[in-house]
Amino acid sequence: MDVSDLIDPLNEAQREAVGAPLGHALVLAGAGSGKTRVLTHRAAWLVRVHDASPWSILAVTFTNKAAAEMRGRIGELLGVAGGGMWVGTFHGIAHRLLRLHHDEAGLPRGFQILDSEDQRRLVKRVMRDLQIDDKRYPVRQLQGFINGRKDEGLRPDALDRSDPYAGRMVEVYEAYEAASRAAGVVDFAELLLRCCEMLSAHPDLLGHYRRRFRHVLIDEFQDTNGIQYQWLRLLATDETDTFVVGDDDQSIYGWRGARVENLKHYQRDYPDAVVYRLERNYRSTQTILGAANALIANNADRLGKELWTDGAKGEPIALYAAFNEQDEARFVVERIKQMCESEGYARRDFAILYRSNAQSRTFEEALIGRGTPYRVYGGLRFFERAEIKDALAYLRLLTNRHDDASLERVINTPARGIGAKTVENIRLAARDQGRSLWDAARAMVDGRGLSGRAARAVSGFLELIETLADQTHDQALPDQVDTVLATSGLRGALEQEGSDRARDRLENLDELVSAARTYEQEGERPEDEDMDLLTAFLAHAALEAGEGQGDAWDDCVQLMTLHSAKGLEFPVVFLAGLEEGLFPHRMSVDEPGRLEEERRLAYVGVTRARERLFVTHAERRRLHGRDEYGIASRFVSELPGELVDEVRARFSVSRPSLAVGAGTRVAEPAGDGAFPLGQRVSHQKFGEGTVLGYEGSGAGARVQVNFDDAGTKWLVAAYANLQAC
Ligand code: ATP
Ligand code: MG
Secondary structure, three states: OOOHHHHOOOOHHHHHHHOOOOOEEEEEEOOOOOHHHHHHHHHHHHHHHOOOOHHHEEEEEOOHHHHHHHHHHHHHHHOOOOOOOEEEEHHHHHHHHHHHOHHHHOOOOOOEEEOHHHHHHHHHHHHHHOOOOOOOOOHHHHHHHHHHHHHOOOOHHHOOOOOHHHHHHHHHHHHHHHHHHHHOEEEHHHHHHHHHHHHHHOHHHHHHHHHHOOEEEEOOHHHOEHHHHHHHHHHOOOOOEEEEEEOHHHOOOHHHOEOOOHHHHHHHHOOOOEEEEEOEOOOOOHHHHHHHHHHHOOOOOOOOOOOEOOOOOOOOEEEEEEEEHHHHHHHHHHHHHHHHHHOOOOHHHEEEEEOOHHHHHHHHHHHHHOOOOEEEOOOOOHHHOHHHHHHHHHHHHHHOOOOHHHHHHHOOOOOOOOOHHHHHHHHHHHHHHOOOHHHHHHHHHHOOOOOHHHHHHHHHHHHHHHHHHHHHOOOOHHHHHHHHHHHOOHHHHHHHHOOHHHHHHHHHHHHHHHHHHHHHHHOOOOOOOOOOHHHHHHHHHHHHOOOOOOOOOOOOEEEEEOHHHOOOOEEEEEEOOOEOEEOOEOOOOOOHHHHHHHHHHHHHHHOOEEEEEEEEEEEEEEEOOEEEEOOEOHHHHOOOHHHEEEEOOOOOOOOOOOOOOOOOOOEOOOOOOOOOOOOEEEEOOOEEEEEEEEEOOHHHOEEEEEEOOOEEEEEEHHHHOOEEO
């Protein structure tokens, strides 16, 4: 049998791992060493060398995007689409199992998935019912508490209530569970927990899947959480062939319950596991890799790995100190343009990575200003937009009338005269009678529990849903969506509004019809033949909303948070906003464990770059509506000086001398009270320094000062409050 195409593109260490004997194997290796490549080749190897049926392979990765890429790659290596092979995310696979066995899982056939916003709304409602003050118990905190416990596999009855404060939280968790059950909805964390419980409670089912999935492969293992590990333990017995791949230096989801210790637990629980290490990096230049190695060496808690490459030395890392976030964005966008024009790069070769979603807006504005196409991964995505969620809520009600979150969302959207008071009355009745909002509303309409006008309006809404159900009964999926948009009045209301924003929203609604059409034609068919396409589409929408748009990589600059860049690579990377307080995040600087996680995130960022890496920080930044003055992140100073080149600001002069010679563009002092160039001044925070230049005029005028200790900075002249000395 010729498997040279599987083996040739691999080095010796990689080959050993791909050809590992059946049993248990752990590939522990640094960024860009080919872990994902090895895992993909292993899946194909199992089919071609060990005659494994694709049906017997379960491959798990971290994002839908990575799963789609892996599926395609395995298909190529097998020469056919890997029919029957399960490749997906933990959530996606758990969801699939729950759909197939919803009876065993105790879920209604058309159960729907609550996204994070729906979940928050439900937690809030439960708290209102329990009369819990959301000032003492912030809703987000409770939401985090519930998800955290589920990620650990803990139900309310397993929790300690002896402390009154914690006891209240457990009470909310309990009531939230009852409400989700009644509505037939599950949140993300529930998918996995419920799946584990279902398998544990049904040994026949568990036995079936243990026999079926002889081969379980998991990528990015360092970021698995407690319940994901339990799930693996359930499915993978001693007979199973497991292949687990990870890098402790890239564990970045500790804040969401991921446990890097799972790498150690795996070795404890599967003591025969053979460990493979890959040390050669194929992704980055020597310079970039050297910087990454030096950075991560500052972490104490490591399993310890070194990476090397015999690739090119490459360009130095470029460091740019911007005076504010606009200047930072301008620099990045200009560089991209310039490199596209004169160095032959395409737009898709660039990624702008940042710590927090809120940083994207300035880059987006600068890119729009320059007419540069871009795509943001993460942030507010299509399926999370308000108008799309409204439309989906109608569709969800068609599949399940007891979906309270959806009913509450659209009972008066578009406005049909059902006031908050009426909704509150329905809610109270539902709570007292222990039934869904739908049933309570119906009973109130029939039993004259509402005033004449309210009763007419509510009854109109109930009829509307029933009419929609009739109209869409035999329709194809895209027509169902279209009918809902027309009959519900969602489209009409926006048409009437007529504003630009409304037009945008109408376009989005049209896009939803197209999305339904694409799904009908190309979407992954549910394995359960009886499951209707609408239910499958709604689940798809909920899972997709969890991450980026994920369609073909057109020629766009890519913007994303560092967290969503995991596992990806780009020829040119801009790491933006490297300031203390922003990155490392201010919440983490006082806790060594969290600081190390931030550093791993920086390591993930640096190791995404193949050829060029730019690092930027701003001396002043307006974020969340506040001005912050930041000093460069400690991570910048942890990059070896000899690998870094400082890019000079447009107006800068060389420091520390005052040689303002030919060619340097230094404006004259702007306005009264300005100091002459060369004047010694002092600043409250930065200490003493020398004025080097000015830029701009009026309120926006900036002064450049070379501070003795803090280095050169641009400050807004009007706020700098400099004193002569
Ligand atoms: P990360 O830790 O970031 O997830 P990884 O270890 O999964 O990285 P891959 O993404 O599999 O690494 O590989 C990194 C890059 O190196 C890819 O572009 C891959 O195609 C390439 N590569 C891996 N192994 C080889 C090899 N033996 N020969 C040539 N290129 C390789
Ligand atoms: Mg990888």
